[in-house]
Amino acid sequence: MFRKIPTVKVLSYILIFMVFALKAEAVAPKYPAVREVRGVAWLTGKDGKRLSLRRPVVLREKALLETSLDGEVKVQLDEKRAITLLGAGELAIPVISWESGEAPVVILKTGQLHWQQKLQDKAAYNIALRSDLFEFIAPPGDYVLSIDPSKAVAGVKMFEGSMEFSALNGEDSAKVQSGQQVSFQGVLEGGEITYDILLKGKKIPRGRLTAVTSLDLKELSKASEAEKLRLKKEKLEKDRLAKAKALAAKEGAICQRPSGRFNECSWTCLSNPKKEKKACLVAASGVSCVRHRCNANGEWAEETVLDAEKGGSICKAQVVVGPCDY
Numbered sequence: 475m476f477r478k479i480p481t482v483k484v485l486s487y488i489l490i491f492m493v494f495a496l497k498a499e500a501v502a503p504k505y506p507a508v509r510e511v512r513g514v515a516w517l518t519g520k521d522g523k524r525l526s527l528r529r530p531v532v533l534r535e536k537a538l539l540e541t542s543l544d545g546e547v548k549v550q551l552d553e554k555r556a557i558t559l560l561g562a563g564e565l566a567i568p569v570i571s572w573e574s575g576e577a578p579v580v581i582l583k584t585g586q587l588h589w590q591q592k593l594q595d596k597a598a599y600n601i602a603l604r605s606d607l608f609e610f611i612a613p614p615g616d617y618v619l620s621i622d623p624s625k626a627v628a629g630v631k632m633f634e635g636s637m638e639f640s641a642l643n644g645e646d647s648a649k650v651q652s653g654q655q656v657s658f659q660g661v662l663e664g665g666e667i668t669y670d671i672l673l674k675g676k677k678i679p680r681g682r683l684t685a686v687t688s689l690d691l692k693e694l695s696k697a698s699e700a701e702k703l704r705l706k707k708e709k710l711e712k713d714r715l716a717k718a719k720a721l722a723a724k725e726g727a728i729c730q731r732p733s734g735r736f737n738e739c740s741w742t743c744l745s746n747p748k749k750e751k752k753a754c755l756v757a758a759s760g761v762s763c764v765r766h767r768c769n770a771n772g773e774w775a776e777e778t779v780l781d782a783e784k785g786g787s788i789c790k791a792q793v794v795v796g797p798c799d800y
Contacts, residue, residue: 502771503575505552506567507532513545513561523779525764526744529731532773533577537567541585551577554595558588560618579604580612586620593635606642606667607658607679613637626667626681629657631689643678648686656686729768732793738768739798741780743789763789767798 508517508531515527518538527539527547539547541563548558549567552575559565563585567577576598580587582605591597591614603612605621607628615635621628630639632650640647641658648656660681661668669677715730727733732740742764763785766774780788788794 505575506577509550510548514542515545515547516540539565555591560586588618609642626660626662631655641679657684728772734768734795740766741788741794
């Protein structure tokens with residue numbers, strides 16, 4: 475015979491469980507987080523699903539980011555450091571701490587990576603920047619790293635700050651300072667980057683460092699103006715979000731874009747860019763219905779791609795927000 479547990483005690487257990495669950499959710503890391511998306515971009519998360527990236531999202535466990543020719547994705551690594559994957563690029567963050575959100579390694583597979591960190595800002599932990607041609611601890615500053623595996627070439631353009639740039643495990647390095655650039659020209663054999671293999675599997679790409687040269691004044695001016703414009707847009711966006719947040723708070727909403735209350739769900743129709751968005755035809759090729767839940771942190775989380783039958787009855791051309799369907 476099983477002893478019947480009083481209803482009050484059961485309710486107490488449920489309440490305690492909910493409190494602990496909310497506390498665990500409330501302390502979830504805020505970083506690294508996608509802050510801006512321009513053009514067409516994709517995110518492959520811990521579940522291995524490649525989805526269109528259209529809105530800010532906190533990255534969990536690991537992430538692979540890709541951009542189209544005219545796409546850009548800005549990721550805030552922490553309060554002090556940000557990276558932007560420029561057009562036609564691919565970047566991997568292989569490990570993200572579940573407890574702290576630390577991402578100790580960033581791998582640039584192809585394209586250009588814009589690193590931004592004020593010179594006076596000290597980082598909470600080191601981040602290694604890697605590619606098939608270089609690897610080093612990221613110094614503070616404003617610079618753009620690049621790699622083109624198809625041409626076996628990598629380099630850096632330094633707008634602010636300085637660094638020692640060298641090939642992967644290479645002995646020769648070049649000091650690059652503000653207003654300068656340098657590159658490493660590797661060797662291709664059979665379409666692949668070639669390496670000299672040393673003891674314990676250590677490899678060094680064959681090739682040579684180019685001479686350090688000055689950046690074009692027009693390029694420096696363009697970068698400066700682009701940064702001013704970015705900061706202006708960032709301030710306007712912060713002001714807009716602050717106003718929206720204040721308004722939403724009055725209405726009881728904690729999630730933004732779209733506005734939603736705690737534990738409400740949103741359903742978004744992600745369609746093929748070539749198709750008109752007159753309707754969300756979930757059964758059509760390249761179209762899917764994605765559900766998110768508004769968590770206690772004020773974030774749209776728990777992304778779930780619904781099947782055609784379920785998604786077709788919920789998703790509309792515009793984002794839908796309401797009580798969750800589970």
